[in-house]
Amino acid sequence: MPVRHAQKELIRHRLSREQGTLKKNQGLRVALLYPSPYPLAMSSLGYQTIYRIINLYTPHTAERAFLPDGRWEGPLLTYESLSPVGNMDLIAFSLAYELEAPGLIRCLELCGLAPLAQQRQSGEPPVILGGPITVANPLPFAPFVDAMVLGEAEGVVGSLLECVANYPERNRLLSHLAEIPGVYVPLLHQDRLPPPAPPVLADSGPLPAFSPIITPDSAFPSMHLVEAERGCSRSCTFCIMRRSAGAGMRLVSDDQILRTIPAHASRVGLVGAAVTDHPRLLPLVETIVESGREIGLSSLRADRITSDLVRLLGRGGNRTLTTALDGASRRLRQELCKGVEADEVIQAARLARDHGMSRLKLYVMVGVPGEQGSDIEELIGLLREIGQIIPLVASINPFVAKANTPLKDAAFAGIRTIDRRLRYLRKALEPEVTVKAISGRWGWVEYALAQGGMEMAPAMLEAAAEGGGFAAWSRAIARHAPRFMRWVAG
Ligand code: SF4
Secondary structure, eight states, X not given: OOHHHHHHHHHHHHHHTOBSOOOOOOSSEEEEXXXXXXXXXXXXXXXXXXXXXXXXXXXXXXXXXXXXXXXOOSSOBOTTTOOBGGGSSEEEEEOOXXXXXXXXXXXXXXXXXXXXXXXXXXXXXXXXXXXXXXXXXXGGGGGGOSEEEOBOOTTTHHHHHHHHHXXXXXXXXXXXXXXXXXXXXXXXXXXXOOOOBOOOOTTSTTOSOBOSOBOTTSSSTTEEEEESEESOSOOOTTOTTSGGGTTOOEEOOHHHHHHTOOTTOOEEEEEOTTGGGOTTHHHHXXXXXXXXXXXXXXXXXXXXXXXXHHHHHHHTTOOEEEEEEESSSHHHHHHXXXXXXXXXXXXXXXXXXXXXXXXXXXXXXXXXXXXXXXXHHHHHHHHHHHHHHSOEEEEEEEOOOXXXXXXXXXXXXXHHHHHHHHHHHHHHHTTTEEEEEOOHHHHHHHHHHHHOOTTHHHHHHHHHHTTXXXXXXXXXXXXXXXXXXXXXXX
């Protein structure tokens, strides 16, 4: 089958398996572009929420497009109308992670657009970016876009679209966009970021956030996603969701959450940075499970896991209990203000075992500032103990300092240091404990993107052009941001 025909067939096939697709043909035509493939995009509550808000709460139309899963020929197409994305009135990206940068560049190229904003022509659609990345360090992405919405986009999306509709001439558009709270226009603001968009209430207007589309082809198959709360009331020093970074924790009532669940949803995912801090979580989960649906929670703090909760999660189809330790030792967790004790994680493991779950998954960071060999030894002891209770998967990630956190200036531990600790952990733990780790190399690339400025844009372009492997990133960062090279040998 010719490639272009197969591409359209895949789109039609996926659409035929969706429930809740929104089709409209009115006002501006906005391409919502996700720089990762369809399954990941459809598991993004933020992406699905903007799609719903534009189509249902503005006089404009949003259609979806994604980084292709494999080979792609010809212009990138939207799913709803099979229109070339480059012909739309506006292209809006949602970017979650630094390492999605090559996907963003490839999408722009597939749209027939020059990746850098200053190289694009005046008649081409403006490119706007939003999403979780804007809460951390948006500067490396600034040269690719005409504007960014910093922070929570729901409150400003209407005014932004009105600007695009009213000012077709690029320079006038940019100067009006720059007047919207939280909208950063790189050409005008340069590297001076305006304050983020005012935080929204989690339950007003078109909120709470929920996914209008349910599909078996999502990374969370056939799951209705709904925001149970927004933000966090805690203060972990490494986390961009911490209380002081936004408006704290904003709750959605259980009635409002339940009202979003359509009759055909057989699985429900409750989303939020700190879902287990929701005071009505247990009755909410119970109601959903009693209705015969499966349930998923996006975040479980070990000190909030109770026997009743694990029992309900087990009844709701969960076979894995997932939680985060973050710091390797008690001392480090105290320094990170994480507030989770080893005993609480051990208790969570026992509850998971007692309620018939098949494994515990635990997130840990290595390379945290001040980490010593003794911290790693303490971690090994704890993971071995948990591994004797229930099969354990340790998901170990290098610590990467993020902007807008108290640890924003903390140095990267170094590729060699991280990889040495990972090797040591594997040797001490496998095969009794399954270790899944992100290498020091990719932690370092993430660090350069999390800490770099606009000089990272040409580095991203070169790395993407040379295949996006680590060697390509290393050469590109050496050329454009050599200050990060000291952590290669460290
Ligand atoms: S790590 Fe979790 S508990 Fe800590 S601030 Fe972030 S979201 Fe809140």
